[in-house]
Amino acid sequence: MSAESPFVSDVPAAQALAVWREARAAAGCPARVDPVRMPVGAAVGRVTAEPVWALRSSPAFDAAAMDGIAVRATDTVGAADTTPVLLAAGDFAVVDTGDPLPEGYDAVVMREHVYRTPDGEAELRAAVPPYQHVRSIGEDISAGELLLPEGHRLRPVDVAACAAAGIVEVGVRRAPRVVIVPTGDEIRPVGAELAPGDILDTNSMMLAAQAREAGCEARVTEIVPDDPQAITAMLMEATRDADLVLLIAGSSAGRDDYTARVVAGAGVVAVHGVAVRPGHPVVLGAAGRTPVIGVPGYPVSAALTFDIFAAPALAELEGAAPRERPSATAHLARKLPSAIGMDDWVRVRLGRVRDRLVATPLPRGAGVLTSLVRADGLLVVPSGVEGHHAGEQVRVELLRGLSEIGRTIVAIGSHDMVLDLAASALRAADPLITLASSNVGSLGGLVALRDGLCHVAGSHLLDPATGRYTLPYVDRLLGTDADVAVIRLVHRDQGLIVAPGNPLGLTGIEDLAKPDLRYVNRQRGAGTRALLDHELTGLGIDPREVSGYSREEHTHLAVAAAVAAGRADAGLGILAAARAFGLDFVPVAREPYDLVLRTGTLGEELLAPLWELLEQPEFRAGVEALGGYSCAETGRRVR
Numbered sequence: 001m002s003a004e005s006p007f008v009s010d011v012p013a014a015q016a017l018a019v020w021r022e023a024r025a026a027a028g029c030p031a032r033v034d035p036v037r038m039p040v041g042a043a044v045g046r047v048t049a050e051p052v053w054a055l056r057s058s059p060a061f062d063a064a065a066m067d068g069i070a071v072r073a074t075d076t077v078g079a080a081d082t083t084p085v086l087l088a089a090g091d092f093a094v095v096d097t098g099d100p101l102p103e104g105y106d107a108v109v110m111r112e113h114v115y116r117t118p119d120g121e122a123e124l125r126a127a128v129p130p131y132q133h134v135r136s137i138g139e140d141i142s143a144g145e146l147l148l149p150e151g152h153r154l155r156p157v158d159v160a161a162c163a164a165a166g167i168v169e170v171g172v173r174r175a176p177r178v179v180i181v182p183t184g185d186e187i188r189p190v191g192a193e194l195a196p197g198d199i200l201d202t203n204s205m206m207l208a209a210q211a212r213e214a215g216c217e218a219r220v221t222e223i224v225p226d227d228p229q230a231i232t233a234m235l236m237e238a239t240r241d242a243d244l245v246l247l248i249a250g251s252s253a254g255r256d257d258y259t260a261r262v263v264a265g266a267g268v269v270a271v272h273g274v275a276v277r278p279g280h281p282v283v284l285g286a287a288g289r290t291p292v293i294g295v296p297g298y299p300v301s302a303a304l305t306f307d308i309f310a311a312p313a314l315a316e317l318e319g320a321a322p323r324e325r326p327s328a329t330a331h332l333a334r335k336l337p338s339a340i341g342m343d344d345w346v347r348v349r350l351g352r353v354r355d356r357l358v359a360t361p362l363p364r365g366a367g368v369l370t371s372l373v374r375a376d377g378l379l380v381v382p383s384g385v386e387g388h389h390a391g392e393q394v395r396v397e398l399l400r401g402l403s404e405i406g407r408t409i410v411a412i413g414s415h416d417m418v419l420d421l422a423a424s425a426l427r428a429a430d431p432l433i434t435l436a437s438s439n440v441g442s443l444g445g446l447v448a449l450r451d452g453l454c455h456v457a458g459s460h461l462l463d464p465a466t467g468r469y470t471l472p473y474v475d476r477l478l479g480t481d482a483d484v485a486v487i488r489l490v491h492r493d494q495g496l497i498v499a500p501g502n503p504l505g506l507t508g509i510e511d512l513a514k515p516d517l518r519y520v521n522r523q524r525g526a527g528t529r530a531l532l533d534h535e536l537t538g539l540g541i542d543p544r545e546v547s548g549y550s551r552e553e554h555t556h557l558a559v560a561a562a563v564a565a566g567r568a569d570a571g572l573g574i575l576a577a578a579r580a581f582g583l584d585f586v587p588v589a590r591e592p593y594d595l596v597l598r599t600g601t602l603g604e605e606l607l608a609p610l611w612e613l614l615e616q617p618e619f620r621a622g623v624e625a626l627g628g629y630s631c632a633e634t635g636r637r638v639r
């Protein structure tokens with residue numbers, strides 16, 4: 001680190017941006033990109049570098065605003081149904097919308113209100129005031145007026161107004177140039193054949209697209225290996241035409257993490273590490289007179305680092321306000337713990353349930369890019385707050401429009417692939433419909449339904465006392481006389497997911513007590529966990545005899561993934577999950593998977609397409625083709 005680095009770490013994002021701005025100024029980084037002149041039609045998206053003054057008025061003459069006749073208002077005085085006024089052929093002129101008002105006339109009568117006589121006269125049955133239906137000179141724009149201030153990002157309407165005001169060229173800031181430098185021995189270009197341990201350079205593609213979406217030009221360099229000299233060389237090369245360099249990965253504390261050192265060697269590190277997660281180890285500095293961001297390698301960190309740090313700096317270079325997303329207040333569908341000391345950026349799905357916006361947190365990992373893919377909104381748990389309770393109100397930045405969000409069916413509970421299939425089929429039939437399902441286990445879903453936080457709860461909870469599914473829990477949690485409907489989605493086979501060829505020769509639950517077997521369980525509250533417990537009880541096996549009973553995964557697919565990776569020998573789950581990983585399956589039970597909802601919701605327009613879908617033969621065929629599903633009772637109301 002060079003001696004002049006006023007290095008700070010773990011500061012809030014706003015402070016980090018301020019410290020970085022000062023450091024950039026001290027390093028002599030330009031405050032703005034250069035102004036250029038360009039044809040007005042090509043300037044959409046650019047930011048004005050000077051005020052724009054109107055060169056001519058619009059309209060430039062008094063103009064007819066309607067199709068009809070031009071008249072002198074004084075000639076129409078006294079006209080009424082009972083006392084029509086007749087205008088002789090020379091006392092009016094036929095005009096069309098937009099025509100200059102002929103000399104000597106001061107008003108227009110719409111042709112619908114003109115009665116022409118066979119002699120070519122015009123009969124008026126109402127008097128008109130002067131300037132009726134006339135657009136006077138400069139009604140829209142007056143020559144000499146300030147049309148747009150400096151620092152205004154031009155939109156289609158702006159350039160049209162400029163052109164109307166006689167402007168041919170505008171003075172704007174040129175587009176900032178962003179150069180992206182991917183680093184890492186394991187990083188391979190998108191499309192390359194991968195060896196074990198290789199990672200595709202997806203961040204460069206994403207960051208370049210983010211930069212272009214923000215109105216910049218973007219260029220990606222070759223991938224640089226984890227070698228400080230090579231990274232320095234590429235950084236220097238990048239600074240030649242960059243207004244901002246994004247140096248990907250190597251930002252944290254690993255053996256091959258050189259970003260901070262390289263940036264310090266090439267100039268100054270102002271900030272290393274902010275109180276923001278994901279994005280924590282970000283490096284903010286400058287190489288020579290070019291700003292540099294060391295972007296953390298995890299994809300979610302990379303995407304958010306662009307939003308939080310790159311986008312405002314780029315807007316500043318253009319002299320414009322950063323783009324802001326609209327926000328709304330939502331109720332959290334479930335508890336959201338958060339570590340104190342960090343702004344926690346949480347991706348959420350949104351839906352409208354009984355007139356309240358409900359936010360369901362998505363997985364939090366900085367490597368889970370699909371959390372951003374699926375997100376309808378972002379919420380920040382501020383560093384001073386230790387999370388939120390279920391149902392608590394939070395402010396959410398919106399990534400989708402509220403009307404689209406209003407057409408989201410919110411399903412919370414146990415996860416099943418049939419819901420994913422339904423989501424896809426619903427969307428294919430109507431691009432405005434979303435079925436957003438989030439997995440908190442069957443019990444969690446019923447609790448969310450009780451608390452008004454979802455439309456439907458997916459459940460397959462076995463009651464060990466009665467051997468019945470879901471209904472006893474509905475009674476217990478929501479009350480026996482609750483206005484609740486239960487619709488059967490499918491029957492599905494649950495069984496042991498095992499390695500291909502079933503190398504341990506497992507035949508059923510009784511084998512789970514074998515001494516060397518490594519089991520992987522589902523989380524407490526999951527229906528599959530309840531099924532296991534029920535089966536174990538039936539066989540008189542103590543859970544403590546099952547090694548791995550306390551190892552928990554949250555989805556069928558995660559269980560299958562653990563078996564596929566050889567981290568476990570068996571886990572209870574659905575056949576479709578086993579198939580997805582090419583694994584074997586030992587059937588244990590066939591269980592019903594139901595959708596629980598308020599009776600009032602049953603008839604809601606929002607859900608109608610779902611009920612229609614469940615009746616479709618093609619959909620049912622698609623479900624059964626997944627394997628291990630039966631649609632014999634699909635769509636049947638069981639309560």
Ligand SMILES: Nc1nc2c(c(=O)[nH]1)N[C@H]1C(S)=C(S)[C@@H](COP(=O)(O)OP(=O)(O)OC[C@H]3O[C@@H](n4cnc5c(N)ncnc54)[C@H](O)[C@@H]3O)O[C@H]1N2
Pocket residue numbers: 182183184186187199200201202203204248249250251252253254257278279280281295296297298299301366
């Ligand atoms: N001991 C510590 N370890 C880590 C810390 C820490 O404070 N102490 N911070 C963690 C956090 S938080 C983050 S975020 C990451 C940041 O990692 P780096 O910026 O150092 O990046 P790498 O370690 O090289 O890679 C992380 C991850 O990202 C993948 N990656 C890298 N480049 C790309 C790319 N162009 N496209 C797609 N994916 C990419 C890389 O393969 C790794 O999987 O550090 C934690 N560790």
Ligand code: MOO
Pocket residue numbers: 276277278279280281296298301366
């Ligand atoms: O801060 Mo790291 O960016 O959690 O993921």
